[in-house]
Amino acid sequence: MxxxxxxxxxxxxxxxxxxxxxxxxxxxxxxxxxxxxxxxxxxxxxxxxxxxxxxxxxxxxxxxxxxxxxxxxxxxxxxxxxxxxxxxxxxxxxxxxxxxxxxxxxxxxxxxxxxxxxxxxxxxxxxxxPQAGGIARRATAGVRPGDAVLVNGAGGAGGVFVVGLAKHAGAEVTAVDRGDKADFLNEIGADHTIDFAKDDWADERGRYDLIVDLVAERSPFRVHHALRPGGRYAMLGGRARILLGTASLGPLVGRVHGKRVGVLVVPQSRAELESVSALIRQGAFTxxxxxxxxxxxxxxxxxxxxxxxxxxxxxxxxxxx
Ligand SMILES: NC(=O)c1ccc[n+]([C@@H]2O[C@H](COP(=O)([O-])OP(=O)(O)OC[C@H]3O[C@@H](n4cnc5c(N)ncnc54)[C@H](OP(=O)(O)O)[C@@H]3O)[C@@H](O)[C@H]2O)c1
Incomplete structure (x- = not known):
C-alpha cells in the first residue's frame, strides 16, 4: 500500500x-x-x-x-x-x-x-x-442554558467543536485564541473573543461555570480563580508539566475552593463515537x-x-x- x-x-x-x-x-x-x-x-x-x-x-x-x-x-x-x-x-x-x-x-x-x-x-x-467531536461532547456535558463557558484554544480542531456544542446547549461562550482568528470565532458562534497574546483570561475572577483548556499552560492554583463557585476546569491538552500538575493537584485545589479542577481524558470507544453520531443526527453540530x-x-x-x-x-x- x-x-x-x-x-x-x-x-x-x-x-x-x-x-x-x-x-x-x-x-x-x-x-x-x-x-x-x-x-x-x-x-x-x-x-x-x-x-x-x-x-x-x-x-x-x-x-x-x-x-x-x-x-x-x-x-x-x-x-x-x-x-x-x-x-x-x-x-x-x-x-x-x-x-x-x-x-x-x-x-x-x-x-x-x-x-x-x-x-x-x-x-x-x-x-x-471523531476526536474533536468526542472532546467536545465530554467537555460540554452538563452545560445549561445561560452558563458562562470559556474555551482556551477555541480556534483549533477540538475548540471549534467545543464552541459549537456549548452554543447548542445555550451557553454564553468566550473563545480564546490568536487575535487574527476573532472573526472566525464569532462566525462559529462565540459571544466574546480574547486574543491570548494581549489579555490573560486567568486574571478574571469568578466569571465562568466551565473552562475547557485545550492548550493548558497555567497551574491549577491559578486557573480556578476564573471559575464561579461550583465551576469546572477541564484540561484536555497543553504542556506536559501542567498536565502532571493538574492531574495530581487539580482535584485537591478544586475541593478546597468548592470547584472541580482536573484533566479530562476522553475514552476511545464505539460507544463514545455513537454518542457523537447521535449529536450529529440531532443537528447539534456539523x-x-x-x-x-x-x-x-x-x-x-x-x-x-x-x-x-x-x-x-x-x-x-x-x-x-
Ligand atoms: N484529553 C484527551 O482525552 C485528549 C484526546 C485527544 C486530544 N487531546 C489533546 O487536546 C489538545 C488540543 O487539541 P486540538 O486538536 O484542538 O489542538 P489544535 O488544533 O492544535 O488547537 C489548539 C488551538 O489553540 C491555539 N493556541 C496556541 N497557543 C495558544 C495559547 N497560548 N492560548 C490560547 N490558544 C492557543 C492554536 O492556535 P495556532 O494553531 O495558531 O497555534 C489552535 O488554534 C491536544 O493537546 C491534544 O493532544 C486530548
Missing part, C-alpha cells in the same frame, strides 16, 4: 510518501480502506514529538508506528475471523489507537474503535469528527472543513496545520478506485 511515512520527529518535512506492506488484520481486527483522514492537534504533537507526552506513547526516540494519522473514515476491505459486528463494504469512521496509522491506503484496527459513518456525511466530513488535500500531499497539509492558519478541519482524501 501507499502511505505517509514518518521515521523521526520534526517538522512537516520529515514525512514522505512511500510504499509499505499491506497490513494483515488479526482475528479480532478489520482492515479499513481509508477514504479520508483529518488532522488534529495530536497530529501536530505526534509529528514534532512535543509536548513530551507525545513520546510517552509513541516512542521516545522515533515513532514506533511510522504512519501518522488518527481520525479516519473508510470502507471495510476485510474482517478477521472473530469479527461479527461489521462486514465487507461497511462504511465506518473513528479514531485509531495511539492516534497513528490513518495516513495510509489501508489500516488494520479493532472494530470497537469504529462506528458506522453517519448518514448524509461524506467521508471527508465524517473523518473530521464539521467545518478548512481544506482538503490528496493523501500524498500530507506534507503540505501538515505544514498548514503547523502554521496555525486553518479555520476548521484539514482533511486528507484518498480518491475512490
Amino acid at each position: 501507499q502511505a505517509v511515512i514518518q521515521d523521526r520527529y520534526g517538522s512537516a518535512d520529515v514525512v514522505r510518501w512511500g510504499e509499505l506492506p499491506d497490513p494483515v488484520p488479526a482475528d479480532d481486527e478489520i482492515l479499513l480502506r481509508v477514504r479520508a483522514v483529518s488532522l488534529n492537534g495530536s497530529d501536530r504533537e505526534n509529528l514534532a514529538g512535543r509536548p513530551a507526552y507525545a513520546r510517552w506513547t509513541n516512542g521516545l526516540r522515533r515513532p514506533r508506528n511510522p504512519v501518522p494519522g488518527s481520525d479516519v473514515a473508510g470502507v471495510v476491505a476485510a474482517v478477521g475471523r472473530r469479527v461479527t459486528e461489521y462486514a465487507w463494504g461497511d462504511q465506518l469512521y473513528g479514531e485509531l489507537a495511539g492516534y497513528r496509522g490513518g495516513m495510509a491506503e489501508l489500516v488494520a484496527t479493532r472494530p470497537k474503535l469504529l462506528a458506522r459513518k453517519p448518514d448524509g456525511l461524506s467521508f471527508v466530513e465524517a473523518a473530521a469528527i 464539521p467545518r472543513i478548512d481544506s482538503v488535500y490528496p493523501l500524498h500531499d500530507a506534507k503540505a497539509a501538515l505544514a498548514r496545520l503547523a502554521a496555525g492558519d486553518s479555520r476548521g478541519k484539514i482533511v486528507l482524501e484518498v480518491p475512490e478506485g
